[in-house]
Amino acid sequence: MSTAKILVLATGGTIAGKAGSATRHDYRPGLIGIEEYLGKVTELGLDADLTGQQIANIGSEDMGPAIWAAIHSTISAALDDPECDGVIVTHGTDTAEETAFLLDLTLPTTKPVVLVGAMRPADAVGYDGLRNFANAVRVAGDPDAAGRGVLVVMSDRVFAARDVRKARTRGTDAFRGFPRGSVGLVTPSALEWFGAPWRVDEAARFPFALDRPDVPILYIHAGITPDYVTRLVTSATQGVVVAGVGEGNMPDPVRQALVELAAAGMPVVRASRLDEGLVDREPEDDANRFVAARALNPQKARVLLQFLIAAGVKEPAAIQEAYDRR
The missing domain is CATH 3.40.50.1170 (L-asparaginase, N-terminal domain)
Structure with a gap:
């Protein structure tokens, strides 16, 4: 060799x-x-x-x-x-x-x-x-x-x-x-x-972009109020990742503020602030137009959402497919 x-x-x-x-x-x-x-x-x-x-x-x-x-x-x-x-x-x-x-x-x-x-x-x-x-x-x-x-x-x-x-x-x-x-x-x-390669000769999934969309992370904590959302989101913001408690949870008033953003076309991804935070879809996600980050932590969920938005992928179902992918 x-x-x-x-x-x-x-x-x-x-x-x-x-x-x-x-x-x-x-x-x-x-x-x-x-x-x-x-x-x-x-x-x-x-x-x-x-x-x-x-x-x-x-x-x-x-x-x-x-x-x-x-x-x-x-x-x-x-x-x-x-x-x-x-x-x-x-x-x-x-x-x-x-x-x-x-x-x-x-x-x-x-x-x-x-x-x-x-x-x-x-x-x-x-x-x-x-x-x-x-x-x-x-x-x-x-x-x-x-x-x-x-x-x-x-x-x-x-x-x-x-x-x-x-x-x-x-x-x-x-x-x-x-x-x-x-x-x-x-x-x-x-x-x-531990096993065979799983991505043999795969092309790049996204083109590299130097300038990527503004996607902040909203960190959920006890006592958080909806005004945290309005303070975090600016006119430049194109998506939001939620570092939720537990399985991507948040207080209902904060959820409703994010539902309004999602209804207006802004992608919203629910992740978890926990180290081993698997976030599955919940029944309300379809109506809310939310995406579940699955096994990605908030910082990685943010990177993926930036590339998806830059590629023109903004519909929740299409975004969800990317988070489900290994």
């Missing part, structure tokens, strides 16, 4: 961060450049031909459309390059799930694309970044990783972009998958998939 040629795109994050001390809690993300990082990786003796490119060097709380556009265009070119076998994106953990899902919707599934990060900076005791990176190389270099959409590798697990979510603020085992816990287990020396 020939050595895999892998393009590594660096965006910063904790995996490239430093604290200046092995025991400090605070640190600065994105201080290590890609060339320096790949120099450290060389010492691991990985069986891969790695080429690096610095896209950004930020904490992922600052991730946004311009950087997404640069990541997307660079990956697209790599997927068309016969000399490239796979792509790794180093990324901060805070918004990795949103970047992964956005790329999952807008890239074909012909080659492996893997996001990887770390929960501890590079100079901390127990730094997890190098192991996570070595695992990502194992995944990105495996031809069988293609056809599974964009993947996220953390703590010896492989997650699908649609499932993955950051569930803890601390500890290296901070990521979970829902409804699928993970789609594979990986170490620097071994990789085991």
Whole structure:
């Protein structure tokens, strides 16, 4: 088997961060450049031909459309390059799930694309970044990783972009998958998939768009009143995602305010603020013209709704089909 040629795109994050001390809690993300990082990786003796490119060097709380556009265009070119076998994106953990899902919707599934990060900076005791990176190389270099959409590798697990979510603020085992816990287990020396690829040679589901519709998230809490809706929705708003309590629930006065928006043609998607929040359709959804987010959390539900609206899909039934799709 020939050595895999892998393009590594660096965006910063904790995996490239430093604290200046092995025991400090605070640190600065994105201080290590890609060339320096790949120099450290060389010492691991990985069986891969790695080429690096610095896209950004930020904490992922600052991730946004311009950087997404640069990541997307660079990956697209790599997927068309016969000399490239796979792509790794180093990324901060805070918004990795949103970047992964956005790329999952807008890239074909012909080659492996893997996001990887770390929960501890590079100079901390127990730094997890190098192991996570070595695992990502194992995944990105495996031809069988293609056809599974964009993947996220953390703590010896492989997650699908649609499932993955950051569930803890601390500890290296901070990521979970829902409804699928993970789609594979990986170490620097071994990789085991839980089933066959499910998206073999699939084209991108949506074209990438730099400017996407304004879709805010309404976070439901005890005591919320309808005026929260009117304060959140502006003349630029084209859709709303509700981070509901329980199975996408909300007080009836708030529901009625959203029903008015939906009746006027604005898509409204019910998601859950819970970590494992499966939201099925309820009997009133048809009359209300609401959409159930199914297993997507509010932040991913928002990304999908933006692409649907940008593609001209605004009818609740057609939107619901997209949320039902694996």
